[in-house]
Amino acid sequence: MALLSGEARVLVAGAGITGRAIVTALAPFGLDVTLCDDNPAALRAYPDVTTCPPHQAAARISDYALVITSPGFGPETPVLAAAASAGVPIWGDVELAWRLDAAGHYGPPRRWLVVTGTNGKTTTTSMLYAMLVAAGRSAQLCGNIGSPVLEVLGPPHESELLAVELSSFQLHWAPSLRPEAGAVLNVAEDHLDWHGSMAAYTADKARALAGRVAVVGMDDAHAAALRDAAPAPTKVGFRLGHPAPGELGVIDGMLVDRAFGDTLALASAASIPVPGSVGVLNSLAAAALARSVDVAPEAIAAALESFQVGRHRAELVVVDAGVRYVDDSKATNPHAAEASVLAYPRVVWVAGGLLKGASIEPTVARIAGHLAGAVLIGRDRGEVAKALSRHAPDVPVVHVVTGEDIDMGDTAVSPVTHVRRVTDGLDETLGSRVMTAVVAAARELARPGDTVLLAPAGASFDQFAGYGARGDAFADAARAAAGSV
Numbered sequence: 001m002a003l004l005s006g007e008a009r010v011l012v013a014g015a016g017i018t019g020r021a022i023v024t025a026l027a028p029f030g031l032d033v034t035l036c037d038d039n040p041a042a043l044r045a046y047p048d049v050t051t052c053p054p055h056q057a058a059a060r061i062s063d064y065a066l067v068i069t070s071p072g073f074g075p076e077t078p079v080l081a082a083a084a085s086a087g088v089p090i091w092g093d094v095e096l097a098w099r100l101d102a103a104g105h106y107g108p109p110r111r112w113l114v115v116t117g118t119n120g121k122t123t124t125t126s127m128l129y130a131m132l133v134a135a136g137r138s139a140q141l142c143g144n145i146g147s148p149v150l151e152v153l154g155p156p157h158e159s160e161l162l163a164v165e166l167s168s169f170q171l172h173w174a175p176s177l178r179p180e181a182g183a184v185l186n187v188a189e190d191h192l193d194w195h196g197s198m199a200a201y202t203a204d205k206a207r208a209l210a211g212r213v214a215v216v217g218m219d220d221a222h223a224a225a226l227r228d229a230a231p232a233p234t235k236v237g238f239r240l241g242h243p244a245p246g247e248l249g250v251i252d253g254m255l256v257d258r259a260f261g262d263t264l265a266l267a268s269a270a271s272i273p274v275p276g277s278v279g280v281l282n283s284l285a286a287a288a289l290a291r292s293v294d295v296a297p298e299a300i301a302a303a304l305e306s307f308q309v310g311r312h313r314a315e316l317v318v319v320d321a322g323v324r325y326v327d328d329s330k331a332t333n334p335h336a337a338e339a340s341v342l343a344y345p346r347v348v349w350v351a352g353g354l355l356k357g358a359s360i361e362p363t364v365a366r367i368a369g370h371l372a373g374a375v376l377i378g379r380d381r382g383e384v385a386k387a388l389s390r391h392a393p394d395v396p397v398v399h400v401v402t403g404e405d406i407d408m409g410d411t412a413v414s415p416v417t418h419v420r421r422v423t424d425g426l427d428e429t430l431g432s433r434v435m436t437a438v439v440a441a442a443r444e445l446a447r448p449g450d451t452v453l454l455a456p457a458g459a460s461f462d463q464f465a466g467y468g469a470r471g472d473a474f475a476d477a478a479r480a481a482a483g484s485v
Helices: 017-029 054-059 078-086 093-102 121-134 149-153 168-172 198-209 276-292 297-306 334-341 361-370 381-391 430-445 467-482
Strands: 009-013 032-036 050-052 066-069 090-092 111-116 139-143 161-165 181-184 213-217 234-238 247-251 254-257 264-268 315-320 323-327 347-352 371-377 397-401 418-421 451-454
Touching (some): 009 054, 009 078, 017 032, 066 078, 090 168, 093 149, 093 168, 111 276, 121 297, 181 198, 181 276, 198 213, 264 276, 323 467, 334 347, 334 361, 347 361, 347 430, 371 430, 381 397, 430 451
Parallel strands (some): 009 032, 032 050, 111 161, 181 213, 347 371, 347 451, 371 397, 397 418
């Protein structure tokens, strides 16, 4: 902890929620802290801290002994690239939290149970936390869900265990993290614009496996490939099928532990409230982490039976005329959208947004047989349309556009392709108008027994403030159309 001693100069990159947690955590050390952000309004919220724009910090980066960054800042961000070039150490907020906790700064170190993966992190971490609580264990939910880790380490929190959701961004800047147990659920193309390559993205996810117990999803090829190379002395897998020794899986409809027990039944798969195979996999991963700290099967079963799915995660919005409307706006990449669609027999798929460099082709090829129709939105809807034209040419498609031209020669997917135009203008009502048009189109395509599913496969920031705003707009439009508002 020499870098946090004396009057060392420390640069904090990012003035948002994470930046505030970092500044607060550094306050007792008497350091010379400078905060940088490209949002002047955000900097004005810190009247007692020296602030500057990132380009000024980059110009004098050698003045600092350490840079601590918010996770959204990527390696190519100029101020961080300047730090790396100058040999200035770069930590993330999770790295700072880990080092302070391991050093006993907050009292006895906590036992970290870390969850990462391309999809399912929040649900799995929430399930894990519910299992710990059901077992009567002292625990906190934190990381990429709830509060930053730094905020739950100090008083009044005195938890034994931390259920920590970590993104690939957070793990990239946490090289010394060694959790009690860590899980990689799955690894699929996502955030390649940030990481630069699939290999770099996968390597960052693998940092969760450097502690005592490494848990990996064996049904996912990329995740399974990480198990043997993981430095953890105990390696555990989980799968939908019959588990081998050292794994958790499913036998005769029961979740079973063959890693921490001798074919020990944990819970009925039928009790899991998350639809489809993804719900079973999330439950198995959470159970593996819970079992690594001796949580009893009874607590695991009780937690799963009472578990409530989070907002915008396969959330049933309304049933109208025999059609289910489901908000899975959190499905912000193709891998997540695929799992979501495959949970239902016939789907009118609401898709589009920002694909972030990921390919939609393999997903569309695998879900084609489940599609009754598609309603496409957002900047990269043309990529989805092209994939549909190749792999599901008979599926009717509607484009909801916001005033821009559409080249039907490039994106037409069947003779019944249509365009619904929404008056352009990126204001606070755009999302509502887009989703009103989406739901109207979906109602025409759906028949009783179908599911109209918002599982966009892309990020939302081209048209919405975030995936939550996108999901809310969809839910509001579906309820209004059903007359249940």
